């Protein structure tokens with residue numbers, strides 16, 4: 001349970017809010033690389049951390065991320081003309097380059113020097129790992145991009161998608177960190193997957209109250225949760241949480257790795273960006289087809305949009321007959337099931353009224369890490385130190401069945417124990 005003040009601190013991400021300032025220490029994933037318009041194409045809108053922005057690419061292919069409203073009298077630059085190295089506002093013709101410098105003010109007298117004194121608010125932007133990253137903090141403290149395993153991988157090793165979720169980023173992410181729900185929310189009624197480690201497999205059915213251990217990974221924590229197997233072993237899932245909103249859950253043996261990003265759009269809505277990747281080779285056609293169809297790690301959206309097909313305003317297309325015979329929820333798609341339980345709690349869940357149990361330990365750890373991060377930045381007036389430690393982001397989520405009597409106390413015990421069972425490709 002949180003106080004109302006704590007809930008506000010956790011959930012408010014605008015430029016003046018402590019959590020928003022803390023988040024602006026980090027590179028923010030904003031959209032997939034293929035959602036960035038081509039050179040000289042019209043700009044697209046982007047709402048990020050409560051700021052309305054436009055994204056465009058100039059004639060040279062450089063990406064510009066700029067405040068949507070023109071610094072003259074506020075007209076939207078979304079309606080602007082992307083022409084010859086800059087974006088021109090159609091109201092009075094002011095034109096800006098990707099850095100926000102004013103290039104022309106054709107409605108001012110020829111001898112006016114005003115153009116040199118006006119700048120549009122523009123942010124540093126880079127494309128890496130099939131994602132557009134935006135740095136919304138102070139321009140003199142731009143850190144390196146986080147060194148996720150997928151950064152720098154060849155294009156055919158990567159698949160990224162983005163969809164919108166109708167709730168605050170924190171409660172969307174809580175659904176990812178809370179592994180206990182898998183035994184219920186994602187349960188199949190008509191089948192048990194022969195792979196015991198599958199979400200609809202035996203391990204999740206036979207022990208529905210996992211043991212938890214939270215251990216630091218330097219940039220957040222590892223949420224280790226273990227389910228009893230045959231009385232003398234435990235199936236451990238070692239999930240990763242990395243400040244401020246990155247999560248990794250372990251793939252099944254042979255499956256692609258994934259990183260999910262829970263990015264505030266406004267305080268009441270968030271982006272979910274998911275990158276699936278293989279360190280050791282190209283993705284295969286079968287998995288690509290499934291992801292494009294919104295299966296497994298990705299969500300089905302209306303083509304050309306970020307709006308999910310199964311969503312809040314259509315009751316996620318629930319099928320009550322299937323709820324009796326096929327699945328616990330009657331809702332198709334793991335990600336749609338996750339969205340249903342987090343969105344229906346309200347756009348900002350009232351955490352003064354909740355009742356947390358032992359299964360919520362990772363949720364509590366995440367809230368604490370975020371609120372401590374926000375407090376640290378508020379007190380120091382500086383970016384969060386983890387943002388400058390890019391290498392911490394190369395963490396991986398792993399899983400393994402380990403003997404019950406194996407010593408598992410430190411992060412290294414868990415990681416080396418799991419890797420001994422299931423080697424992880426570099």
Ligand code: FES
Pocket residue numbers: 070071072073074075089090091092093094
């Ligand atoms: S409002 Fe944009 S040029 Fe005037």
Ligand SMILES: [Fe+2]
Pocket residue numbers: 175176181182185186334338
């Ligand atoms: Fe889930």
